[in-house]
Each structure stands twice: as structure tokens, then as C-alpha cells.
Amino acid sequence: MEIEKKKLYELNRRAFPDEICFKPIGIILTPFKTLKGIPIQSSISKVKGRIEIFKDYENALKDLEKFSHIYCIYHFDLIKLPVPLQSKPFLDNTKKGVFAIRTPFRPNPIGLSIFEILQIKKNVIDILGVDVLDKTPVLDIKPYVSEFDHRSQTKNGWLNGKVKYKES
């Protein structure tokens, strides 16, 4: 098994962390130079951009080009902490818990978008469906796999019937 071969910290010495730190693995380049006019979700964006993976990580992109979509996990780096725990989402006028909305104003300002892959050349992924500010730091890229990531018969809470195109 893969897990056996790699280096892990020992389970019996594990301590719950106070803080978890990551280094960006790339940068998202988009036409959105300010926070105005950004589509609020990648699913409703027709905008192109690109992800430049830093050269040190280029070899980690091997085999990704045969997938059509990726999850991109990134940092909303303009958000000042702490944030309010409840706020108004773009698509409604009453305050919700921030874990029940997709606002960037979150205790850990982590963004998650699904982008379509247009092409990959060396360390650059050309993407479609951009909903993020230019120069956003990237934390991780994962292949989007419909058999893993589709859920049918979902209940969409307060968003039921409210999804529409909107910009920031």
C-alpha cells in the first residue's frame, strides 16, 4: 500500500495543532484586478485565466491534462481576521452562519473553486470558469472526479431557488 512506503509522523506522538502553515504552490492569474465584478461562483463564470504552478512543483502536474476539471484550493489573502461568524451572502439579505455560506470572509479564508482545464503546458494550467481575484495564492490542486464528487438529491438549504448569475 502506498501509505506504508511514505514518511508519516508517528500516530502515538500525534498532538493536535494550534496552527497549521502552508506554502503557496502557485498563483492564479485572472482579469479581475479589483474586487468588483468577479462572478460569485466558478459554475456561472465564462472567464478564462491561468494557474502558474511554481517550477519546484511542475512535476506534480503529470497526468492532470487528461482530466477536464480541477478543484483549486486557494487563499483569500485580502481578508483581515477575525471575521464575523455570521454575514449576508451575495444571494440573500439575511445573515447566515459563515459555514452555511460561501463567503470569502471565513475564520480560515480558504477558497474552493472548480475550474475547467483548457490546456496544460509545462507549469501553466489555462482554465475556464474564473471567479477569483488576480494573483491569488494557490494551496492545492486536485482532480475533479465525477464519481467521487457528484452527490445527487442534495438539499441546498437557504440557496434553494436562489442561484443566479451575480458578481461581487
Add this chain to the structure above:
Amino acid sequence: MEIEKKKLYELNRRAFPDEICFKPIGIILTPFKTLKGIPIQSSISKVKGRIEIFKDYENALKDLEKFSHIYCIYHFDLIKLPVPLQSKPFLDNTKKGVFAIRTPFRPNPIGLSIFEILQIKKNVIDILGVDVLDKTPVLDIKPYVSEFDHRSQTKNGWLNGKVKYKES
């Protein structure tokens, strides 16, 4: 607009970060006390667990109970860095780039699972579809919204036809 009302760092003073640090907002409790026997994806797991959101963040859960599923973003806290940039996934025998597989052994060991919500009481979310080790630190919870998060006609790269139930 929501974005105007909140505190942001100034765009013209923005510097690209060397490191990005987060504080866990909760802990995932699961029956998996070791790394053996964990289902490799939440979509194929029938196992129950719970997420305890730390009391400081309990109010951020308001309105989440009307959603059926969540994205949970967490830290694979046993992974020692650096990791190889290519490795064998659970479902194939040849090495792939780690951004083209869902291995925990990633440059930033960030996990992403979709869990079904069974119930939410105070700061505890009972979940179905557990695929993570007990006591895993949680970074973020977002509502899963089918209209945002479904992609049809995806291409699933090397995973095509290989998805099946498997454990670690």
C-alpha cells in the same frame, strides 16, 4: 455589497505570501484509529462520524442544517514534508503527479471530503461518509451546493473505469 462592509487588506499593499497559516476550527471524530481500513473516498463510505466545531465558532453553523451535504477541508496532520511529487494512487499501479491524484501525500497536505449531514446539535455535526482518520483537524466547512458543484460530462483521466471501493 457584502464585500464593501468588511475589513480587507489594501489591494495596493498586497504582497504575495511565503507562508499561510490557519487555526483549526474543529476536529473530526471517526471510528478509524489507525491508517488501515479507511475508505479511500467519502462517496464510497457508509461510515458515520462527527465533526466537533470548537465552541468559539459554533455560531458560524447557523443555517447549515438545511443543507444535506458539506465540503469539509481538513489537514492530513500525519504527513511529513517534503513529499515526492509523483506517487502511486490507491487505484492504479503507475506513478502519477500528486496534483493528478487524491493522495494525502501532497505538498500542502490538505484534504477535501464531501460528507452527508445527519444532524447538527449545537457545535456537533453528525456525518455520514467518513474517509478520514480519527482526530483530524478541520480547517473549513462549506455547504455543498449542487448548482455550484456539479459538473457534467467530465473527463476523469487515469481514473476512468477504475473507481471502486477500496480501503487504505
